[in-house]
Amino acid sequence: MKRGFLNSDKAKKALSSTSPKVYDASADKPPLVMKLPYGKVANAGRPEGYNSLQVPIMEMAAECLDHPEGAVLYTSIPIRRSRSSYDDEPTGWSECFITSSVKRQIYETVGFCRAPPQPERVNFRVSLTSDMGLGMFATCSLKMGDLILSERPLIVSPAATRVTFQKPSGFTDEQYTQAILFEREKALEECLKRMFPESRKAFYALANSHTEDGSGPIVGRIRTNGFTVGKGFYDKQYGETSGAYSATCDKLSRINHSCRPNTTYTFDVASFSFQLRAMRDIKSGEQLFCSYSTVTLPAADRKRQLAPYGFQCTCASCSGDTANSDRVRTNHIDLISVNRAEYDIWAGIPRYLRNNSILQSSLDLLSDVENEGLRATAFYPLLLCTISEIYAQLGDTANANLYLGRQEAWKIARNQEPFKWDEIIAKAKRNFKF
Numbered sequence: 551m552k553r554g555f556l557n558s559d560k561a562k563k564a565l566s567s568t569s570p571k572v573y574d575a576s577a578d579k580p581p582l583v584m585k586l587p588y589g590k591v592a593n594a595g596r597p598e599g600y601n602s603l604q605v606p607i608m609e610m611a612a613e614c615l616d617h618p619e620g621a622v623l624y625t626s627i628p629i630r631r632s633r634s635s636y637d638d639e640p641t642g643w644s645e646c647f648i649t650s651s652v653k654r655q656i657y658e659t660v661g662f663c664r665a666p667p668q669p670e671r672v673n674f675r676v677s678l679t680s681d682m683g684l685g686m687f688a689t690c691s692l693k694m695g696d697l698i699l700s701e702r703p704l705i706v707s708p709a710a711t712r713v714t715f716q717k718p719s720g721f722t723d724e725q726y727t728q729a730i731l732f733e734r735e736k737a738l739e740e741c742l743k744r745m746f747p748e749s750r751k752a753f754y755a756l757a758n759s760h761t762e763d764g765s766g767p768i769v770g771r772i773r774t775n776g777f778t779v780g781k782g783f784y785d786k787q788y789g790e791t792s793g794a795y796s797a798t799c800d801k802l803s804r805i806n807h808s809c810r811p812n813t814t815y816t817f818d819v820a821s822f823s824f825q826l827r828a829m830r831d832i833k834s835g836e837q838l839f840c841s842y843s844t845v846t847l848p849a850a851d852r853k854r855q856l857a858p859y860g861f862q863c864t865c866a867s868c869s870g871d872t873a874n875s876d877r878v879r880t881n882h883i884d885l886i887s888v889n890r891a892e893y894d895i896w897a898g899i900p901r902y903l904r905n906n907s908i909l910q911s912s913l914d915l916l917s918d919v920e921n922e923g924l925r926a927t928a929f930y931p932l933l934l935c936t937i938s939e940i941y942a943q944l945g946d947t948a949n950a951n952l953y954l955g956r957q958e959a960w961k962i963a964r965n966q967e968p969f970k971w972d973e974i975i976a977k978a979k980r981n982f983k984f
């Protein structure tokens with residue numbers, strides 16, 4: 551690949567806005583990622599005396615899956631033809647900065663690139679909140695599992711900041727970090743150039759909580775608004791976490807955070823879109839929330855995860871007495887699996903010898919788990935299943951079906967079958983003294 555190709559007149563002429571382009575920041579990329587600063591950083595911005603990398607960009611056919619191994623590509627999903635207009639793709643295009651291996655993983659996904667599923671009607675609006683900037687609000691009542699929004703991201707790029715060049719001699723770690731941020735911004739500018747003006751405008755209208763840490767306007771907005779695409783594709787050489795991707799949307803990125811979220815989102819690679827669904831019944835007019843942090847962590851750890859977004863969560867689990875909330879969150883797997891083990895034993899006792907306290911203790915646990923906003927976790931459906939089975943054993947078919955229905959709604963909302971719990975329950979039974 552020719553170094554300096556990007557800056558030549560020939561290259562500028564050759565780069566149309568639609569075909570995929572290959573970016574090669576370094577011939578040998580060490581699989582390292584860097585922790586980025588946030589808040590107010592002294593000497594933020596391009597370090598003095600830093601000579602920016604001259605990165606070659608080459609043009610390739612959009613359909614090509616045979617790019618050089620390790621190359622990073624600019625590509626549009628779905629494929630954009632030179633005569634495509636913004637309105638040709640009602641669910642939009644995503645401008646992607648992805649490796650050749652990730653492009654292959656995406657294109658080889660069964661069903662790619664089908665149209666995203668759409669809700670039957672518009673059921674949310676974006677409007678101003680009193681204390682969180684813009685937010686999303688339900689415009690009708692929603693049931694658990696209902697599809698609220700299906701949206702293709704505006705931009706997709708690596709979630710972690712990959713270190714693609716060695717520290718320049720004489721640079722401090724802080725200057726090195728700033729140089730990496732500068733290069734990341736420069737690399738992403740090509741994605742913005744490729745966007746339709748409507749999408750570019752929507753991207754720059756998004757909130758930015760990284761204006762003083764050296765993040766440029768693109769990196770800052772991605773850090774503020776990007777959702778990690780947890781499954782479906784990642785760069786294996788960096789591992790599942792550091793190799794993950796971040797996707798920023800026009801509408802979905804307006805959703806605010808709560809540690810007790812009422813929605814959940816999943817990413818469907820086949821339609822290359824996010825689906826936002828109700829995680830509980832929601833009243834018309836209620837604000838919609840998702841969680842930006844790991845809900846199963848204690849309050850102090852969640853606060854650390856949220857700090858880069860520039861706000862402190864004021865939900866009841868963060869601002870009240872956090873001890874009980876932390877206990878339920880961090881122990882919810884044990885609590886739910888022990889409950890299941892207790893149920894299994896109870897169900898094996900002859901009916902005339904049983905008492906029914908298992909029902910009340912299970913409902914109490916459900917109430918704790920739901921209050922803490924843990925409905926999207928993998929063990930929540932086990933608790934629903936246990937309660938449904940208790941009701942079935944007690945001959946209460948209506949309630950048995952109600953909880954079974956909620957388990958079905960969970961499957962839809964999370965777009966997955968419940969986890970296989972058997973081994974964990976067996977372990978709980980071994981550890982539990984009856």
Ligand SMILES: C[S@@+](CC[C@H](N)C(=O)[O-])C[C@H]1O[C@@H](n2cnc3c(N)ncnc32)[C@H](O)[C@@H]1O
Pocket residue numbers: 681682683684685756757758759774775803804805806807808859860861862863864
């Ligand atoms: C992804 S954006 C959400 C949309 C944003 N409110 C807007 O006006 O575009 C993330 C930013 O929203 C704000 N935010 C989100 N959740 C919040 C909360 N629970 N409390 C206060 N601010 C919040 C923070 O400024 C955060 O950096």
